[in-house]
Amino acid sequence: MSTVESALRVFIVDDEPPARHRLRDLLNDCSEQLPLEITGEASNGQEALDKLMEIPADVVLLDIRMPQMDGVELAQHLNKLPKPALHLAKWPPVIIFTSAYGDSAIKAFELHAVDYLLKPIRLGRLFDALTRARQAVPVQTEVLRDLLPEPRKHLSIHERGKIHLIPIEQVLFMRAELKYITVRTAGHEYLLEESLAALEKEFATRFVRIHRNCLVAKEAIEGFEKGADEGESGWMVKLKGLDERLAISRRQQHIVKEIS
Numbered sequence: 001m002s003t004v005e006s007a008l009r010v011f012i013v014d015d016e017p018p019a020r021h022r023l024r025d026l027l028n029d030c031s032e033q034l035p036l037e038i039t040g041e042a043s044n045g046q047e048a049l050d051k052l053m054e055i056p057a058d059v060v061l062l063d064i065r066m067p068q069m070d071g072v073e074l075a076q077h078l079n080k081l082p083k084p085a086l087h088l089a090k091w092p093p094v095i096i097f098t099s100a101y102g103d104s105a106i107k108a109f110e111l112h113a114v115d116y117l118l119k120p121i122r123l124g125r126l127f128d129a130l131t132r133a134r135q136a137v138p139v140q141t142e143v144l145r146d147l148l149p150e151p152r153k154h155l156s157i158h159e160r161g162k163i164h165l166i167p168i169e170q171v172l173f174m175r176a177e178l179k180y181i182t183v184r185t186a187g188h189e190y191l192l193e194e195s196l197a198a199l200e201k202e203f204a205t206r207f208v209r210i211h212r213n214c215l216v217a218k219e220a221i222e223g224f225e226k227g228a229d230e231g232e233s234g235w236m237v238k239l240k241g242l243d244e245r246l247a248i249s250r251r252q253q254h255i256v257k258e259i260s
Helices: 018-028 045-054 071-078 105-111 123-133 141-147 197-203 252-257
Strands: 008-013 036-042 060-064 094-099 116-118 153-161 164-168 171-178 181-186 189-192 207-211 212-218 221-226 235-239 245-247
Touching: 008 018, 008 045, 008 105, 008 123, 018 245, 036 045, 045 071, 045 164, 071 094, 071 141, 071 153, 105 116, 105 141, 116 123, 141 212, 153 171, 153 189, 171 197, 197 207, 197 212, 207 245, 207 252, 212 235, 221 252
Parallel strands: 008 036, 008 060, 060 094, 094 116
Antiparallel strands: 153 164, 171 181, 171 212, 181 189, 207 212, 221 235, 235 245
16 A cells, blocks of 8 residues: 655745745745645744744754854754654754855764755755655754854753743853753743753853852852851852852862952
């Protein structure tokens, strides 16, 4: 008995409207030979996350270079999309990067066997990439970090059925509590499922460890105060915009002299 191949759900992310229109035209041409459905498009990262939460996709055509957040960072956040209902779509979606720049960065994509399309995109090349996408394995977050060695500009937080992008420059401290990381900004507190050690490594230039379970933003440090010892160093750090004081461990008390 023959089976009908299900349509490949494709989503487009590009900050330039002409590029999105071009991809739509090419996808329409591909659909003559390959069952596919264009589920939507977005011009930036937050819009893409919001829409893909509502309508999952099998494949995301993702521009590498965009303002505010590049495509490689967005791909990391897409990997945090919650799993859709069974049989709706791949999870996480397969990423096919698009780029107008054939520079040395492309070598990293080739090294990790990550699919990409150089602009102007050719119909045959797109068709081949979509055909491979049916059997492709989603790119792992670790590989994406190798493609983008610079720290992320945002943290992605899943809260109340939505993924929020928190600019890292707004984060005052990150504290490990049980299996979560509490991420604190001046106006809100979020829960993040990541490793504090990995966050320390990624954001080493921006944050400093004050305790085995806490990182604080260097630029947010307003000063230090001597408090009750309680087994710690006796020093507390005061952060701009927060009344809460954070304890500094004995092992990390050297930061008082280094930062003061």
